[in-house]
Amino acid sequence: MTLRSNGLARLRAAGVPRNLTPVRKSPKGYQELFVVMSRVWSVLAAIVVAVTAAAQQTTSDPQQRMSETVSVGYVMIPFTALDPKGRAIVDLHANEVALQVDGQKVPSDMFEKSQNAPVSFTILLDGSGSMALAGKMDAARAAIGALLAHRKPGDDFALYVFAESVAREMVPFTDKPSDITDALAKVKPYGKTAFFDALSTMPERSELGNNPTRAIILLSDGIDNASEMSRPELARRLEGVAVPIYPLGIRDPDVAEMRAKQVREELSDVTLLEEVAKLTGGKLTLGSTPQQIALAVAGLEKDLRAQYLIGFAPTGKGAVKYHRISLKLAGRVQTVRVRAGYLGTEPPLVATRGKNERKGSR
Numbered sequence: 001m002t003l004r005s006n007g008l009a010r011l012r013a014a015g016v017p018r019n020l021t022p023v024r025k026s027p028k029g030y031q032e033l034f035v036v037m038s039r040v041w042s043v044l045a046a047i048v049v050a051v052t053a054a055a056q057q058t059t060s061d062p063q064q065r066m067s068e069t070v071s072v073g074y075v076m077i078p079f080t081a082l083d084p085k086g087r088a089i090v091d092l093h094a095n096e097v098a099l100q101v102d103g104q105k106v107p108s109d110m111f112e113k114s115q116n117a118p119v120s121f122t123i124l125l126d127g128s129g130s131m132a133l134a135g136k137m138d139a140a141r142a143a144i145g146a147l148l149a150h151r152k153p154g155d156d157f158a159l160y161v162f163a164e165s166v167a168r169e170m171v172p173f174t175d176k177p178s179d180i181t182d183a184l185a186k187v188k189p190y191g192k193t194a195f196f197d198a199l200s201t202m203p204e205r206s207e208l209g210n211n212p213t214r215a216i217i218l219l220s221d222g223i224d225n226a227s228e229m230s231r232p233e234l235a236r237r238l239e240g241v242a243v244p245i246y247p248l249g250i251r252d253p254d255v256a257e258m259r260a261k262q263v264r265e266e267l268s269d270v271t272l273l274e275e276v277a278k279l280t281g282g283k284l285t286l287g288s289t290p291q292q293i294a295l296a297v298a299g300l301e302k303d304l305r306a307q308y309l310i311g312f313a314p315t316g317k318g319a320v321k322y323h324r325i326s327l328k329l330a331g332r333v334q335t336v337r338v339r340a341g342y343l344g345t346e347p348p349l350v351a352t353r354g355k356n357e358r359k360g361s362r
Helices: 002-013 027-058 062-070 136-149 177-184 195-200 202-206 231-238 260-280 290-304 354-361
Strands: 075-082 097-101 110-113 119-126 156-162 168-174 213-220 245-250 285-287 308-312 321-329 335-338 341-344
Touching (some): 075 321, 075 341, 097 308, 119 136, 119 195, 136 156, 136 177, 136 213, 136 245, 136 290, 156 177, 156 195, 156 202, 168 177, 195 202, 195 213, 195 231, 213 260, 231 260, 285 290
Parallel strands (some): 119 156, 119 213, 245 285
Antiparallel strands (some): 075 308, 075 335, 097 321, 110 308, 156 168
8 A cells, every 4th residue: 555655646746647547456557557657757758868968068168169159140349439538439420430351341231329228247256365465355346346336227247256266156147236245245265366267258158148238347466377278278269259358457566576577477467468358349457456446447337338339240151260350430539449350251241343332331
């Protein structure tokens, strides 16, 4: 009786309706039970296969996933135009912008202003042991506090923290600033710095935000000394990424007193951060006090609110490879911040003669 009761309980737990379970120990009842159990195990087997396949896809090579992410059917290009005084230009017109790919003119079928549009901010915070020195973590908290203070309706934020290993998600995308500040209070600096490894995964994670305008804010103080990824590998991984990365280098005010070798390493690291910013259309800022970092955040936030979007669909012809992007703008534009390129097939070129050229130039 006990064995029979346990068997019925398992069937019902598996979702088999009561009217399909045998009620008597007849041969016919056992046949019905066998048929029902066979169907249940078939369903369970199918679920296991599906979950296993999904797990294998999730744990595939991250570089392959990144390539699939950036080699897309449409290339969207966010950019910021600055005047000779470094101020964002907010009244740019489509006829003032000419898009080029690999030095050749390409027609854009999009021109949009995202002025004051909501932004999805992915915050990547260095939580290594050196951040506990000279008030660096206080400066980082001030930077994030300034970012939250400038928030607009619709903005959302995610917080990731890294040290010796991959970045840990502390707060998924949220529109509640208190979630971020509460998590920041729990961050305790420890270990070495592996920001190459951490940064390489951020463009993909930033896509979880709710807004088409996105930015990655990297707050770090120093030299990578624990990544498995090399500097050239990181640069290759970031080629074609459409999300601007804004590194905020938190530097020790007493850096001038460090040994010459350490200074050279610091400068080398600054060069890398600058390269990361240029590849993705972001901007590098250095600071050593909460006030300097807070001002830097206010500036980048202002730039993001004055972004423009242009884009085009690749032809699907030719091999998937890296293509260089450049913009030619009107004389009043002194500087433009734009991603360096995209990974994909050949772009559609503007015809060099006749009516097609005039049409594509408008």
